[in-house]
Amino acid sequence: MVFALPQRRRIEAALLIDDRAAILAKTSRENRMTFWTRIGDIIAESAGALSAAVTAFADTLRGGGSETRRKVGFTIAMIALSAKMAKADGVVTRDEIDAFLQIFEIPAGEERNVNRLFNLAKADIAGFETYARSVARMFPDDAQILEDILDGLFHIAKADGVVHERELAYLERVAKIFGFDDRSFARLRERHVVGAAGDPYLVIGADPAWDEVRLKAHYRRLVSENHPDRLIARGVPEEFVRIATERLAAINAAWDIIERQHGDRRRDKRGRR
Secondary structure (H helix, E strand, O other), X not given: OOOOHHXXXXXXXXXXXXXXXXXXXXXXXXXXXXHHHHHHHHHHHHOOOHXXXXXXXXXXXXXXXXXXXXXXXXXXXXXXXXXXXXXXXXXXXXXXXXXXXXXXXXXXXXXXXXXXXXXXXXXXXXXXXXXXXXXXXXXXXXXXXXXXXXXXXXXXXXXXXXXXXXXHHHHHHHHHHHOOOHXXXXXHHHHHHHHHHXXXXXXXXXXXXXXXXXHHHHHXXXXXXXXXXXXXXXOOOHHHHHHHHHHHHHHHHHHHHHXXXXXXXXXXXXXXX
C-alpha cells in the first residue's frame, strides 16, 4: 500500500521530534511517556497499514535523526519483528511476553499502544520480509544496531527454553536481509543457542590461528564495543542494557575458555622441554 501524500506528511510530522525536548528529560518518566505516545501517533496514522507506516518512518529516519527518533525506530522494529516471529512460530508464550517486557519498560497506560502495534504487525498481510527491509533501511550504515535487534529477537525466542526451528529459520532470513553473512549469523546462533558448549572462537568472531596478542586485542575491542553505555549511545532504549549484559557475559565466557586453552598449551610446551 502507498500513502496518499497528505497522509504520508502527517505520519512524517508525527515523527519529527524536537531534539531539545529529547535532551531536557532524557531519562525521566515524562520522556518515556512522550516516547510511547509518539509510537501511538504512528499507529494512529497508519490506519491499519502498519507496514506502510514503517516504510514511511524508515524514509524519515534514514541518514540520521535525534536520539529519541532512533529509539522510536528501534522500538518499532523490535515490536513489529517480534510479532512477525510469533506468527511464524504460531504461538506466543508467557515466557516470551516476559522476555519482551525485560527489554522495554512500558509506562502504565501505554500498554495499549504496544498491544495495538504488536497485533497490527501480526495481522498485517505484508510479510515479515517487508518489515525487515524497512528496518534495514532505517539503519543503512549501522550494522551494530541491526545486531542489537537480532540479539533482542533471539532473547525473546529462547525465553521458553528453546529456539524452535521455525523461529531459527525466521531469524536467519531476517539476518540475511539485514546484510549478515552465514558466518555472522552462525556467531549469533552459537552465542544464543549453543552457548558455552560450542565454539568459543566463533562466539567472539576470532580465528583460532591468531596469536595471543591479536586475540587479546580483538577481545578487548569487543568488550569496549559491547559495553552497555555504548549501546545506549547508539540510540537503543536504556532498558535494553540487559541484552548488552548478556552479550558481554557470552563474550567473557568464550574468552575464559580460550584463555584456558592457551594456558594448557603453554604448560604442555614447558612440560615437553
